[in-house]
Amino acid sequence: xxxxxxxxxxxxxxxxxxxxxxxxxxxxxxxxxxxxxxxxxxxxxxxxxxxxxxxxxxxxxxxxxxxxxxxxxxxxxxxxxxxxxxxxxxxxxxxxxxxxxxxxxxxxxxxxxxxxxxxxxxxxxxxxxxxxxxxxxxxxxxxxxxxxxxxxxxxxxxxxxxxxxxxxxxxxxxxxxxxxxxxxxxxxxxxxxxxxxxxxxxxxxxxxxxxxxxxxxxxxxxxxxxxxxxxxxxxxxxxxxxxxxxxxxxxxxxxxxxxxxxxxxxxxxxxxxxxxxxxxxxxxxxxxxxxxxxxxxxxxxxxxxxxx
Numbered sequence: 512x513x514x515x516x517x518x519x520x521x522x523x524x525x526x527x528x529x530x531x532x533x534x535x536x537x538x539x540x541x542x543x544x545x546x547x548x549x550x551x552x553x554x555x556x557x558x559x560x561x562x563x564x565x566x567x568x569x570x571x572x573x574x575x576x577x578x579x580x581x582x583x584x585x586x587x588x589x590x591x592x593x594x595x596x597x598x599x600x601x602x603x604x605x606x607x608x609x610x611x612x613x614x615x616x617x618x619x620x621x622x623x624x625x626x627x628x629x630x631x632x633x634x635x636x637x638x639x640x641x642x643x644x645x646x647x648x649x650x651x652x653x654x655x656x657x658x659x660x661x662x663x664x665x666x667x668x669x670x671x672x673x674x675x676x677x678x679x680x681x682x683x684x685x686x687x688x689x690x691x692x693x694x695x696x697x698x699x700x701x702x703x704x705x706x707x708x709x710x711x712x713x714x715x716x717x718x719x720x721x722x723x724x725x726x727x728x729x730x731x732x733x734x735x736x737x738x739x740x741x742x743x744x745x746x747x748x749x750x751x752x753x754x755x756x757x758x759x760x761x762x763x764x765x766x767x768x769x770x771x772x773x774x775x776x777x778x779x780x781x782x783x784x785x786x787x788x789x790x791x792x793x794x795x796x797x798x799x800x801x802x803x804x805x806x807x808x809x810x811x812x813x814x815x816x817x818x819x
Contacts, residue, residue, distance in 0.1 A: 514543060515535060515539055515543055519538055519543060519545065520534045520535055520538065521620075522545060523537065523538060523545060523548050523549070523550060523552075524707070526545070526549060527549060527552050529552050529579055529638055530631060530632070530635025530636075530637075530638040530639065530666050530737045531632070531634075531635060531637045532550070532630065532631050532632070532637060533552065533631075533638070533639070534548070537549075537551040537552050557624050569587035570588065570589050570590060570591055570594065570798070570799065571586065571587050571589040571594070571595055571600075571604075571648070571649075571798060571799075572586075572587055572595050572600070572601065572604045572659075572671065572675045572676065572798070573585070573586050573667065573675070573676060573677060573678060573679035573796045573797070573798050574587070574604045574605055574607065574608035574667075574674050574676075574679060575608060575665040575666075575667055575674050575679040575680070575681060576605075576608040576609045576611065576612055576665070576674055577612075577662075577663050577664065577665045577681070578612050579659065579662060579663075579690070580657055580658050580659070580660075580662055580663060580718050581655070581656070581657045581663060582611050582612070582655070582656045582657070582663030582664070582665055582681040582683070582686055582794075583608055583610075583611030583612045583614070583616075583653060583654070583655045583656075583681075584608065584611075584653070584654050584663060584665070584679045584680070584796050585604065585607050585611055585621075585650070585652065585653045585654075585679050585796075586599075586651045586652050586653075586679075586796050586798065587603070587604045587607065587648065587649070587650050587651065588648065588649040588651050588798075588799065588802070589644075589646050589647070589648050590646040590647055591646060592647050594644055594648070595671065596645060596671065599640065599643065599644070599711040600644060600648070601671065601672050601675055603637070603640055604635065604675055604744045605672070605673070605674055605675060606626065606627060607621070607633060607650065607653075608674060610626075610633065611653050612655070614653070614655060615655070616627065616653060616654060616655035617653075618650070618652060619649075619757050621633060621650070621779060622634035622637075633650070634650075637650055645668055651751070652796070654681070654779075654794040654796070656681050656683045656792050656793075656794055657683070658683045658684070658685050658791055658792075659685075659688060660685050660686065661683065661684045661685040661686045661687075661688075661690070661693065661788075661791070662683075662684060662690040662693055662694075662697065663681055663682070663683050663697075664681070664682050664683075664684065664693070664694065664697025664700070664701050665679070665680065665681050665682075666679075666680045666698060666702050666704075666705055667679050667680075667702035668680075668705045677798045678795070678796070678798065679796045680699070680701040680702075680704045680705045680793065680794065680795045680796075681792075681793060681794045682697055682700045682701045682704060682790065682792075682793045683790070683791040683792045683793065684696065684697050684700075684788055684789070684790060684791065685788070685789045685790075685791045686781070686784065686786055686787060686788040686789065687786045687787075688741065688781075688784040688785070688786050688788065689750075692784045693780075693784070695789065696759050696776070696777070696780045696788065699765075699767060699776075700776075700777075700790065700793075701793075702766070702772070703763070703765060703767070703773070704760065704764050704793050704795050704805045705795065707763055707766060708764050708795060708797075709758055709759060709760035709763055709793070709795075710758040710759075711758055711759045712759065712760050712761065712790065712792065712793065713759050713760065713761040713762070713774075713818055714755050714761075714762065716759070717755070717758070717759060722751075723781055725751065725754050726747055726751065729746070729747045729750045729751065729754075730743060730744075730747050732750075733746040733747055733750075760773055760790065760793060761773050761774040761777070761790065762774070773790070777789065777790055
C-alpha cells in the first residue's frame with residue numbers, strides 16, 4: 512500500500528476540490544491510489560464541490576457574535592436565498608461567527624480552525640456543506656473587534672434567527688462603565704450604523720486620499736460658478752462639512768431623534784453613566800455588497816428555448 516503523503520493529498524485536493532481530511536480518508540481507504548480515491552470521494556458526494564466553485568454566490572447570511580469585550584461578524588454566501596433558510600446552513604454560519612471570536616480576524620486562519628463536532632476544519636466543513644446542499648457556498652469575509660475596556664455590541668437587520676440576517680453591525684464602546692449601562696447606547700448606535708452606513712468613525716479617520724479626491728471634485732464644482740479662488744476655497748471647506756456629516760459616524764445626526772450628532776449622544780451617555788464613553792470602532796457587513804452579479808440575457812434565453 513502506497514504511503515499517504517502530503518503531496519498525494521495536495522494532488523487529490525487539486526483534482527477534486529474536496530477538503531484535506533476527506534482527501535486523507537479517501538487515500539487511506541484506497542491504498543494511496545489517486546484514481547480510486549477520486550471514485551471514493553465521488554461516491555461520498557465530496558468531489559462535487561469543485562464543480563460548483565465557479566458559480567456566483569451572492570445570497571446567504573451575515574452573522575454576528577459577541578462575548579463581552581470581543582465581537583465578530585462574518586459573511587457566508589450561497590447561490591440562492593433558499594439556502595439561507597436551510598437550518599444546516601444557518602447553523603454553520605452561526606458557528607463560524609462564534610469561532611471568529613477566538614480568531615485573529617483573518618479569513619485564512621478562520622478557515623483553518625477546527626469546526627466543532629465534525630473532525631474537520633472550517634474549510635473542510637464548508638466543502639462538506641457544498642456537497643450536501645448542492646450549491647456553491649463561500650466564506651467570504653470576517654471582521655473581529657475588541658476593546659480593553661468596555662464592551663462590543665451587535666445588531667442584525669432582517670434577522671432569520673439568532674445573530675443571523677442580511678446586515679450585521681458591531682460597535683465597540685470604550686468605557687469604565689459596567690456593560691449593562693452601555694447596552695442601550697450600544698444597540699442604538701449599531702442600529703444607526705445599519706441604517707445610515709457611515710464609512711469612517713470620525714473626521715481624523717478619513718483617509719487623506721479620500722479627502723483629497725473629495726476636495727478636487729468640490730473645487731471643480733465651485734469653480735464652475737465663476738467665483739474668485741478665495742471664495743471657491745471657502746465654498747469647498749463648507750461643502751466638506753456636509754461630506755463629514757454624511758460619512759463620518761460621530762458627525763452624523765442620530766436617526767433616533769433626528770437632531771443630535773452622534774458625538775453629542777455619546778457625550779450625554781457618558782454623563783448619565785458617570786464616566787466617559789467613547790466609540791472606538793465599528794463594522795458593518797451588508798449581504799452581497801461588492802459582488803458582481805451576472806446580468807441575465809433574456810433575449811438569449813428566449814432564443815435558446817425556441818430552439819428546443
